[in-house]
Amino acid sequence: MTMALITYKEAVRQAMQEEMRRDENVFLLGEDVGVYGGAFGVSLGMLEEFGEERVRDTPISEGVIAGAAAGAAVTGLRPIAEIMFSDFITIAMDSLVNQAAKMRYMFGGKAKVPMVLRMPGGSGTGAAAQHSQSLEAWLVHVPGLKVVMPSTPYDVKGLLKTAIRDDNPVVFIETKTVYNKKGEVPEEDYAIPFGVADIKRVGKDVTVFATGVMVHRSLEAAEILAKEGIDVEVIDPRTLVPFDKETLVKSVIKTGKLIIVHEACKRGGFGGEVAAEVMESEAFDYLDAPIKRVAGKNIPIPYCMELEKSAVPQVDDIVNAVREIV
Amino acid sequence: MTMALITYKEAVRQAMQEEMRRDENVFLLGEDVGVYGGAFGVSLGMLEEFGEERVRDTPISEGVIAGAAAGAAVTGLRPIAEIMFSDFITIAMDSLVNQAAKMRYMFGGKAKVPMVLRMPGGSGTGAAAQHSQSLEAWLVHVPGLKVVMPSTPYDVKGLLKTAIRDDNPVVFIETKTVYNKKGEVPEEDYAIPFGVADIKRVGKDVTVFATGVMVHRSLEAAEILAKEGIDVEVIDPRTLVPFDKETLVKSVIKTGKLIIVHEACKRGGFGGEVAAEVMESEAFDYLDAPIKRVAGKNIPIPYCMELEKSAVPQVDDIVNAVREIV
Amino acid sequence: MTLNKETLLNWYKKMLHTRFFESQVDAFFAKGMIHGTTHLSIGQEAFAIGSTAALHADDLITSTHRGHGECIGKDADLNRMMAELMGKSNGYCKGKGGSMHIADLEKGNLGANGVVGGGFAIAVGAALTQQMKKTGKVVLCFFGDGASNEGSFHEALNLASIWKLPVVFMCTNNHYGMSMSVSRSTAVANIADRAASYEMPGITVDGNDPIKVYEATLAAVERARSGEGPSIVEGITYRWLGHSKSDANRYRTKEEIEAWKDRCPIKAFEQYLIKNNIISQQESDEITAGAKDDIVRAVEFAQQGSYPGIETLEEDVYA
């Protein structure tokens, strides 16, 4: 495979472009996705290639963005809808949760709702409490939705393709602080199946399970710890629904120790779900120490940079947590 | 204390009435809360006593119901806002999560938002996927909110009074299938502090932690199990935020076994959070068996009665789970 | 406007079907043979049937919690409707949806909706599909007067207008959203007045007259089909029965209800058909009897159906 070094953002764009070239039913809609290229420049240039018909600027109306995507999907299109910041999914929750996610089941299996709802999540841009949330736990709790949270250019491209080809509503959470991070991505068409975790680093002493930007921080932490002789395995689930429990369980059986790291605030976060799943699995008997969660504080994200940093796990926090457990 | 035998629904109403008599800043708003008395008849008769000024029918506009409550609260009133079914909180999420919950923190501690958002939750009425959800896990994940989920007439009255007197946005989830259940309630004024779990049944063999209607099912299960010589302790947290970890941890240390029961679907439910909290506590070392979750299936609630029942834990499921663990 | 006898009789029959279907449901509900909740549209049949009559067979609709009439208007199978309400596996949703979620995608019915205002955005999205795929199809989006105060109404109508989507917003103004009269809940007198906010036509018609409803809808549908964009068509009508099972009718008077019962859309249409020599009283009686029989058959069909097996519980969450 020929590889290219591209940013996460470019990988997102390429996935959309390639799918839109492949399938005329795929199109993009959202606020300022056209000439502006999206708030983070993700869709820059797409208007030029696909025109206003398939790269659709919408009014500032998140409810109808998600709901119209559902309506278009159920009648034969494959919309990619963008919510400018994942924080504004609050406005689209009814469309997403009560409509898109439930249509198929309520209708006795007759509907297909092949839509992707893309949105950047997370803190780190100094944009404070209403532009920095990590809300994936809400969506994991909604039957009928799939939830994807890629951390690298390779993953984001391969998973977005799968998401677009999937016949279900997929919530696709992009990690905004890695938009400009580069990584190797095949030039050939590829897709990454849902429900397959990626072991981002193989190790034997402790399993660190991390999502989004925390994958990168965990890998950094692992390098620091390696110097101390602690060999960390870093697992990135990549998709939260469906969830690859097997890979995680195997790893925990191997290492006997699990640390779960996420940016979302700890209380009610995805970490609890993961901890409970592991506990209910055969890995329970292999646990040498209690499962530990390293997660965001239970506070809105503050504006001031130092406080903002302290609100979510940093490399040091992960390092310390590992040291405490081994 | 003189006790009266009243229904859960009457207890809710009495709490509202007594607080409205006590404090002229307290008022009720919501869809059909006036002459109709609310979809479940909870506020029947209140219009007659307090008039249209303080028992306010609103248009079908959940976003502004919650948002106007926040605006009224921050300027000196103490609104009780009703969302007719907790499922429709999807429409009020921005008002609740991005506005009410965060105002105080974002403003550096200057605002107080003393509002209560009441809503009936849960399945069991044959009303299918959009009228039967248990969404408390979403709210637990939102810093700035308090989350209350009372199971009995006594608790609901005492906790609603505390909620109304609290200076923060409180989401108050009523269990609609117990609205007509009766229980003893003091005739004198009383309030139940937040963050104090109630041991609904003392036992020594296994701890069953349950919320809402599952408290009742767990108590029934406990009676069945008692005949088999299994002594179940049933803990009702009553408030999910703040959460009384101490009572639970003590119980688990005593029994060595924990089963968490909730109606909400298992994936991403509150049970994961509870399991992780217990695991991170000193109780970990006392656990004789993995913590078990008995929870709703990961599906929308189906219409047909038998399926609906099978979608969420019934007494038998709890009994079986206990038998498996002891 | 040439409406031949066959067409008019078809409407008449569908109005009767709606009435008898719902009367049966009401009776079954009282006996506990149908559970959950159900919202009956008795008294509103002319709007549902007159409007859907303006559609082609492959046009689309989105419907509401009170949607049996629209469903029948869109040629639903009465058998499968009744079976669904009884929670049977031979129902439209295999017993998983019930009254509030009947959908018939093959016939273009994108579903009733338990969320007030939940259908607006879906209809707009469905209309976008028609526009982008140039199918020439139109979407009728049904909603109630009360629903017009949801934010979803506003977002959807604005988007439909700026994109000139082939959708017509059909307001069944039955004077109340639960206990809230339009005059208490809504800043404007007629919901169609709100068309002004979206630069689209808005028209209010007698919702108890199927011909007036048909004509107004047809004009809006043709406009939409020809690419000129959306409209609001509002029919003024009345809900005879309570909002749902829990309604004690405290918010309105018996006199008001009786006055509207005197304006029964089905009776009035029968009289129109007879007076204009389209049918005789005898023919009308025969049609009525036939419609009743159809409901009896639907009940039989439903009763013969089995409840969905427990093995279906976790099916159909994902495609």
Next chain:
Amino acid sequence: MTLNKETLLNWYKKMLHTRFFESQVDAFFAKGMIHGTTHLSIGQEAFAIGSTAALHADDLITSTHRGHGECIGKDADLNRMMAELMGKSNGYCKGKGGSMHIADLEKGNLGANGVVGGGFAIAVGAALTQQMKKTGKVVLCFFGDGASNEGSFHEALNLASIWKLPVVFMCTNNHYGMSMSVSRSTAVANIADRAASYEMPGITVDGNDPIKVYEATLAAVERARSGEGPSIVEGITYRWLGHSKSDANRYRTKEEIEAWKDRCPIKAFEQYLIKNNIISQQESDEITAGAKDDIVRAVEFAQQGSYPGIETLEEDVYA
């Protein structure tokens, strides 16, 4: 309308404060001394200042992400504003809010809002308090043209109308919501046209003329104060700078921007004041210099402030 010299000069000074405050912010932002994101209202000062001038000191406002002008109009302390933008503990929100969340509850500013359309319902609720407590106070709810397409706009305006709440909806129509021009995003030409959906008055004025803005706002405020209910007041103006830091202005032409710069509201107001012999050029220069100095002092104040300590991180989540 008697607007004495003192009043007019106060407006002039506030417009200058807004301009200089934001120019300073822009410069600091470019240098990385202010982080995050910030939305500047340069070019729009007349609407913010003219409208808030119609309020009593204890009236209330809700503001937006682009709300520095309204904040200054409502007599905010420039020092604490600048400190907040620099993330300092002596800022309005102790450094936890930043530009998008400045609030000054004591002065009646219920806060800027990072959510487009997030302020509508809050304003309505605040107005309900005034009505129920009979305070005689009025709420101004600021919002952008783009925000008028959020569902929250619709729900709030309907409720305000039926309850006749003392709130005035102030639309800063600067032609764009990010890259979407009003003509592309919105079905109506003027946002005030939407007043028709809520049976309230709607008026569109030249948003670059503080006197016209003041007059229109005052009329609406008096109406609200006297219990006659809400209105929309829309000011047509223009955002000179990009939407926020990330804006390359691809959606509009340089010519368009320049044409609006030629209509600078501050220049125009200065000329008005001089032409009508209210002030001399020299006085104007002095006021200008004074306003600049105030910003210098604000910067000093902010720079002297310390960053909030880590011990404050988990404070103030709950009361």
